[in-house]
Amino acid sequence: MAEIVIYRYGHRPARDKRITTHVALTARAMGAGSIIIDTGDRGIEENIVAVNRNFGGHFKVQTGVSIERFFNSLGNNDLLVHLTMYGKPIMEKIEEIKEASREKDRIVVFVGAEKVPGIAYAKSNFNISVTSQPISEVSALAIFLDRFLDGNELKNEMKGRLDINPNERGKTIEYFPDGRDCMEILLNRGANDRLIEHCVAVNEVAMIISEKMDCDRRVVNAASLLHDVGRTVTNDIKHALEGYRICEEEHISKKISEVVLKHTGAGITRDEAMELGLPDLDFMPETIEEKIVACADNLVIGNRRIDINDQVQRYKNKGLDKAATRIKELYENVSSKAKMDINEIEI
Numbered sequence: 545m546a547e548i549v550i551y552r553y554g555h556r557p558a559r560d561k562r563i564t565t566h567v568a569l570t571a572r573a574m575g576a577g578s579i580i581i582d583t584g585d586r587g588i589e590e591n592i593v594a595v596n597r598n599f600g601g602h603f604k605v606q607t608g609v610s611i612e613r614f615f616n617s618l619g620n621n622d623l624l625v626h627l628t629m630y631g632k633p634i635m636e637k638i639e640e641i642k643e644a645s646r647e648k649d650r651i652v653v654f655v656g657a658e659k660v661p662g663i664a665y666a667k668s669n670f671n672i673s674v675t676s677q678p679i680s681e682v683s684a685l686a687i688f689l690d691r692f693l694d695g696n697e698l699k700n701e702m703k704g705r706l707d708i709n710p711n712e713r714g715k716t717i718e719y720f721p722d723g724r725d726c727m728e729i730l731l732n733r734g735a736n737d738r739l740i741e742h743c744v745a746v747n748e749v750a751m752i753i754s755e756k757m758d759c760d761r762r763v764v765n766a767a768s769l770l771h772d773v774g775r776t777v778t779n780d781i782k783h784a785l786e787g788y789r790i791c792e793e794e795h796i797s798k799k800i801s802e803v804v805l806k807h808t809g810a811g812i813t814r815d816e817a818m819e820l821g822l823p824d825l826d827f828m829p830e831t832i833e834e835k836i837v838a839c840a841d842n843l844v845i846g847n848r849r850i851d852i853n854d855q856v857q858r859y860k861n862k863g864l865d866k867a868a869t870r871i872k873e874l875y876e877n878v879s880s881k882a883k884m885d886i887n888e889i890e891i
């Protein structure tokens with residue numbers, strides 16, 4: 545499938561910031577991989593970086609590429625489609641464009657802001673109109689992308705720091721802190737260097753495991769970095785509970801705080817929880833993300849990897865035989881899901 549690139553011509557930073565940003569947002573949401581803008585505009589670049597961070601994906605933006613430089617950069621593997629009210633109707637040409645794009649690396653969609661010079665019409669493989677009436681470049685681009693991608697772009701899922709969960713009467717926003725956010729939370733909560741180094745080491749192991757299976761990597765990333773944030777309050781068995789409370793205070797998704805809550809050893813049963821003075825709850829890891837983080841924590845002591853058998857022995861030495869058996873079983877379970885021996889992971 546050819547990569548879709550948008551070229552935005554005639555951008556005037558003082559006048560067009562909003563509409564060019566909307567062209568970029570539409571391109572990003574509707575299946576394009578990047579936008580190139582003729583006039584330099586750091587504001588738009590920063591805006592798109594922030595949108596990617598919040599809502600996911602790797603949409604690229606480059607500004608300050610003049611039309612001459614842009615045309616010089618085009619090669620035989622590019623198909624250039626110019627959207628203009630003076631072009632051929634999209635319904636007549638879209639199948640031909642799809643066919644032509646199959647042999648190309650990139651399909652470059654040219655949209656103007658102000659008057660477009662004749663060279664754009666001459667250089668384009670297709671000059672395409674979306675109705676013969678003047679409309680906004682945002683709508684022209686949206687309709688073109690929708691027709692070109694047969695509506696499949698509407699199924700795109702990008703995952704960033706925020707998930708917007710729509711409901712009948714509004715929305716709920718779920719927050720998945722990224723690495724930078726997690727580090728800020730740890731520091732703001734007073735984590736010392738040793739604690740941070742431990743969290744980073746567990747994170748490294750957890751992320752390697754997460755690459756081997758289908759799971760929400762945002763959850764694994766944040767939960768592994770924050771699994772011990774409760775140790776800024778206490779180092780006893782209640783640290784996971786404190787971590788959960790901190791995650792709640794930071795308005796972090798439950799998918800993450802639940803991992804933090806259940807990361808101790810290979811989980812704590814309801815009976816054990818009662819004996820340990822914890823709330824009358826089951827703290828056993830159930831989701832794949834919960835299992836990955838608990839398991840990664842068992843493979844790390846301080847900031848170094850520990851052999852799983854040594855970890856199991858440490859629990860046995862403390863007389864915690866049941867917990868030791870569960871740790872081994874969890875390790876075997878996660879290894880089989882990862883289709884590798886996770887005891888071989890090196891950091």
Ligand SMILES: C[S@@+](CC[C@H](N)C(=O)[O-])C[C@H]1O[C@@H](n2cnc3c(N)ncnc32)[C@H](O)[C@@H]1O
Binds near residue numbers: 657
């Ligand atoms: C405000 S218009 C400027 C049109 C300008 N007068 C020109 O020379 O084409 C901005 C852009 O919207 C897009 N556009 C506007 N109407 C369109 C239509 N009916 N079909 C396709 N694209 C259209 C074109 O890409 C155009 O360059």
